[in-house]
Amino acid sequence: MTGDRQETVAVITIASGRHDHLGRQLDAFDHSTVRPDVHIVVAMDDPGVEEVAAAHRIRAVPFRCDEPGTLQLADARNAGAAAAIAAGASILVFLDVDCIPEPLMLERYLRSCAATEELRLLYCGPVTYLPADQTVFDARELNRFTDPHPARPSPGSGQTQLSTAMTLFWSLSFAIRAADWLELGGFHPGYRGYGGEDTDFAMSAAHNGFRIAWVGGAHAYHQHHPVSDPPVEHLADILRNARVFHRRWGRWPMEGWLNAFADRGLVAYDASADDWLTADDQRRNFENRIVTGRALSPAPDSGSP
DSSP states (O other), rough: TTBBBBOOEEEEESSSSHHHHHHHHHHHGGGGOOOOOOOEEESSSOOOHHHHHHTOEEEOOOOOOOOOOOOOOHHHHHHHHHHHHHHSSSSEEEETTTTTEOOHHHHHHHHHHHHHHTTOEEOOOOEEEEOOTTTOOTTGGGGGGGGTTTSOOOOTTEEEEEOOGGGGGGSSSSEEEEEEEEEHHOOTTTTTSSSHHHHHHHHHHHTTTTTTEETOOEEEEOOOOOOOOOOOOGHHHHHHHHHHHHHHSSSOHHHHHHHHHTTTSSEEEETTTTTEEEEHHHHHHHHHHHHHHHHHHHOOOOOOO
């Protein structure tokens, strides 16, 4: 219940692997001050995720990716939202599989939505990254470790801070009204694999007059998993998705990663083409220029009268 309105709140998580992380997240909702009316886990090419959801009596939506080994994060979130809305959800809460919700997280989101119901907003809660040696995962005890990511606002509990800095949006933990989700059309389906779809969604929201509402006290705790910096294993995905974003918005996203790849000699920016190219891309372009140049060269004089 939010104010005088009855909202139907859905929690949506997409997952492939990370079964232990998902299990801890689902356990945490047993302690939530507000229980989800609709709870959807989207299993991306992973029957094991479906088994974890079934063990917690949570609905799993199987999602088959078009390209083996390439996760369609945007499409999977859209599928989860469609299932939640079909089940009657009026507020959608997306939570990354690595995140454990604090008991008050859903309540804080709902209260913030109720207090700002006339505004067009993406609601984001603060996220704390837990260390690799973390041994406590009980949602009721995690407030002892609260230390939100410093690059994003973290208002006091019960406060909502509005912002037009849309590039700070992330999909680790956010809420949106179902009507607003339908207006925006969800995440753009052109993204495949890792990177870019979050910023694209935020740009689309900004283009349609949305702001971010940073919701104080809607804490989530991100469980550790190994990462590389920059994520070289996702280089191909990042380049492909960066080009999709560039075509749509006229600028390059993920510049920190692109520049870090360039520092390692993995990519280079081609100003003439306004594109980021791998060494293989550069070699192919060079070879194509040679072939094109030969084709355009005049035929040699045969010397015949």
